[in-house]
Amino acid sequence: GAGVSQSPRYKVAKRGQDVALRCDPISGHVSLFWYQQALGQGPEFLTYFQNEAQLDKSGLPSDRFFAERPEGSVSTLKIQRTQQEDSAVYLCASVLLVGGRSEQFFGPGTRLTVL
Amino acid sequence: AQSVAQPEDQVNVAEGNPLTVKCTYSVSGNPYLFWYVQYPNRGLQFLLKYITGDNLVKGSYGFEAEFNKSQTSFHLKKPSALVSDSALYFCAVRDDSSASKIIFGSGTRLSIRP
Numbered sequence: 001g002a003g004v005s006q007s008p009r010y011k012v013a014k015r016g017q018d019v020a021l022r023c024d025p026i027s028g029h030v031s032l033f034w035y036q037q038a039l040g041q042g043p044e045f046l047t048y049f050q051n052e053a054q055l056d057k058s059g060l061p062s063d064r065f066f067a068e069r070p071e072g073s074v075s076t077l078k079i080q081r082t083q084q085e086d087s088a089v090y091l092c093a094s095v096l097l098v099g100g101r102s103e104q105f106f107g108p109g110t111r112l113t114v115l
Numbered sequence: 116a117q118s119v120a121q122p123e124d125q126v127n128v129a130e131g132n133p134l135t136v137k138c139t140y141s142v143s144g145n146p147y148l149f150w151y152v153q154y155p156n157r158g159l160q161f162l163l164k165y166i167t168g169d170n171l172v173k174g175s176y177g178f179e180a181e182f183n184k185s186q187t188s189f190h191l192k193k194p195s196a197l198v199s200d201s202a203l204y205f206c207a208v209r210d211d212s213s214a215s216k217i218i219f220g221s222g223t224r225l226s227i228r229p
Contacts (some may be wrong), residue, residue, distance in 0.1 A: 041221060045216040048216060103161045104217065108156070
């Protein structure tokens, strides 16, 4: 398909486990974003890539969260030593152009549940 | 700092009636405003955006939004609601000083009764 894909769609982790969430953006899209959406709330910005460069990681809640996009395409969000408060839907979005005028295209999200 | 407010957690409308979902914003520069819709177990879908130009913006699925600079509002509207419009709606904003992130509102659940 031509849209943003994310895997896995659902992930259950025991507290303390490490998890890795994958995002495949739309081919050719330069910018990639990660958001965290807690239950009943709007998405909150985590981090942003332009090609392989991580230009903004101000939204990452702790040093347990790490994101990478080594070849400027697929991105992985890693959460180490998961905690119950990490339970949320993690959304990935990509944008064709750099700058503020283009809309972001979102993937279906990964629902993470930490027990 | 930029922000978005959606004052209504839920809006209930009868099918066939007009609907309005409210949004107000606060930005330091020129506002870039967006509306997204989220259906259960699906990602956010883009509805429409305001960048510049006409204050009335037309988008997907018959939705439109009116940009009002003096009231700093960007309300989402539709002349005749459908049951299938029932979903969670998010207003979002990005300004000139922030080329990356967009800020989402808390969302409004729209429920259309037959």
